[in-house]
Amino acid sequence: MSTPRTVLVVGGGAAGNAVTILLRRAGIAVDLIEAKDDWNATAGSGITLQGSALRVLRELGVWEQVKESGYAFGSVGITAPDGTVLQVQDDLRTGGDDLPATVGMQRPRLQQILIDAVRASGAAVRLGTRAETLDQDGEGVCVRFSDGTQGRYDLVIAADGLGSSTRAAVGITAKPEPTGMAIWRVAAPRPAGVTRTDLAYGGPAYIAGYCPTSDTTLYAYVVEANRDRASIPPESYAEEMRRLASAYGGHWPEITAHITDPAKVNYTWFDRMLVEGSWHRGRVVLAGDAAHCCPPTLAQGAALSLEDAWVLAGMLTESGTWDDALLQAYHDRRIARVRPVVDASVQLGQWQLDGVRDADVPGLMGRTMTMLRELP
Template identity: 75%
Template sequence: MPHTRSVLVVGGGASGNAVTVLLRRAGLRVDLIEASPDWNATTGSGITLQGNALRVLRRLGVWEQVEASGFAYGSLGVTAPDGTVLFVKEDMRTGGDDLPATLGLQRPQLQQILIDAVRASGATVRLGTTAETLDQDADGVLVRFSDGSEGRYDLVIAADGLNSATRAAIGITDRAEPVGMAIWRAPAPRPASVTRTDLTYGGPAYIAGYTPTGEHTVYAYVVEACRDRNTIDPSLYADEMRRLAEQYGGVWPEIAQHLTDPAKVNYTWFDRLLVESSWHRGRVVLVGDAAHCCPPTLAQGAAMSLEDASVLTDLLTSGRPWDDELFQAYHDRRVPRVRTVVEASVQLCRWQLDGERDADMPGLIGRTMAVLKELP
């Protein structure tokens, strides 16, 4: 009887959930562990998904649910701090002409859609569980879990995020570095006039923007210079974000009046990470934020993670041996594309931090989107 390959996925975010669904569809045995007892089902405010992310979600079989839950649109507006619209440009359809250019969605809704897909796939899921030790040999990995149990797998996929413990455990020493900016984010009711993303560069912050995430909801964000996170009282998060938001015009006063619950406001630094060396050590391989992350200035973080899952699945199910050559091929295929996104996202931040007045932001964004329109 042929051996059914087994995979442990560590982390149940976008990349971990996606690779679980795709590998189960290919007939592999997959266990997924997630440290959070609630699978992060209520965490976050909103997310902007461009066409190349939607393309992977369609492959996962969840596009119809995503489309029904979110708000699709095809343009981006740039406004002055007083709300005056300076220009509107059409977004590039990076997922192809049969998908929207962009879709906004409440992040917990996306997570729940992916959770449901993982559950339906037949994968074994263990919440509130971490991998404590990884003992490798030439054929697989023996994993000891935080609950005292253990299991042996042909492959471990590290999808445990920016501060990946698995990445560190296999000796990859790269760590995320702050770029000097931070973001306040919160959900709010959608003003009727908000039917696309509008961005304001300048004013009391570097960027103020909002994205429609559904018929009745919007995701609002304000980007400023990093503060010492230890000096900000979480109980004042809503007050701080509202103070910044109230200084913008247009629909911002309407949004700002709903920024009252500090528990719904998130404050996060912008980080940069790109593991340049191989994304594997033996039979443990990185995906998503464990391998790379970037500021959300291009709204490509989730898209890059979802693409990782898709490309890795293609290679694992290609019939090739699961060896260094295959895992290196995954790295070599992904790194140039991811580097383009990371470097462009960081450059957009640096231009603003440096007060660069002649920066070609539209040109850089356009060139990067053109790359992303190609299949990964």
């Protein structure tokens, strides 16, 4: 058969936006639908982008904007709860020596950069729209949308996140499972002395950390055992995070003073998921968080999603035939890289939950990050 030329991308997050940009660059017609009317343009506080993510962003053509908007640094500090710096370690440049080890960014700014690139690509974008039904045959997928319209596509890429309805619609039963930890996050002004990520272990939480996201901003986070979310009213979020953060010294008192607006504080559980077997059913294929997720203990969630998009788009544009063999090859290539990251991310948290004091944390992190220096 001739090379299919029409793709539906479900979901406008990192994976969906990235695969859209890359497929459009290859001349493939792409429709992108996103369930949220605002395209997630204001969601989230901050994001840590390591070199493996920056490498893909450079391939997307947005690296210069990311560099100008974010805050680049090359080390991580380990501190005591009182703020005493115990160790400073250089980060591995997983994207290569010509890219920073790490860039912190305001998550809405990264999303807007990707949105602008999708718009510029010429993709057809429909917001506030869901795929209600997917009917497949040997040549394509007929999709009925939530607005009553329908379309036919050679391939559907499900990049609709952790709770992917597309994943469930094609009979893939994997669901995210909580790991036992939860995180409080907030954006705040950056104290002048904050020039890298610092992590404090111990105190009332498992981890208290922050990451600079621009010359003037950072995002701060506190990790604790997960609690029943129904028992924490949203209006108390600032008070709860402030209570935990107030136990930490160093730059934390200045940061904590800005934790006042509960609407700006985010509370989420850590989840784990890895779809086993193939990541496709017929002509519907998963990418990003729809296929896998892990705790942010290695800060690799966005990087893995961006890599999925890069690898999948490359395989689709290089092949004249889109079939089971190609989509299975995509899975096989990605699973060898994704599984170690998911497993290591979960293990790092589990050691803390279990109170293991002699765990080989540096060894596990070093092995995993070294692997990520290789091209996906």
